[in-house]
Amino acid sequence: MHYFIPKRCQPTNKVMYHDRVQARIAADKIFRENGTELWTYQCEFCGTWHLTHHDPQESVARTKLSHSHKPRSRKRGYKPRQRY
Ligand SMILES: [Zn+2]
Incomplete structure (x- = not known):
């Protein structure tokens, strides 16, 4: 069996x-086939066209959002349910 192997x-x-x-x-x-x-976008490295799962413009917006949404570190020594 032979499969067509595309260039990468x-x-x-x-x-x-x-x-x-x-x-x-x-x-x-x-x-x-898969839904x-x-x-499609043109590659900056090889100049040919590639496929991507994400809208290139949408992914840029998502990256900006993730930068402004850093997880905050919890305060040390704070135990809300400690009993005496
Ligand atoms: Zn490329």
Whole structure:
């Protein structure tokens, strides 16, 4: 049995598509098969097109949000349910 092994981009380990149309066709195929919605974007490393699970603009907004939402460290020595 032979499987088609697509070329992968070294830095991102993503499948390389020659242009946006090729990537869009692949994304549509995956959407029909798995129901997974994918976005296309041009890679800054290799210049070909890749698929991503996240809307690139949405992921930027999410990163900003996570930076402003750091978990606060609890005060030391505070035991709310201690009995005497
Ligand atoms: Zn790439």
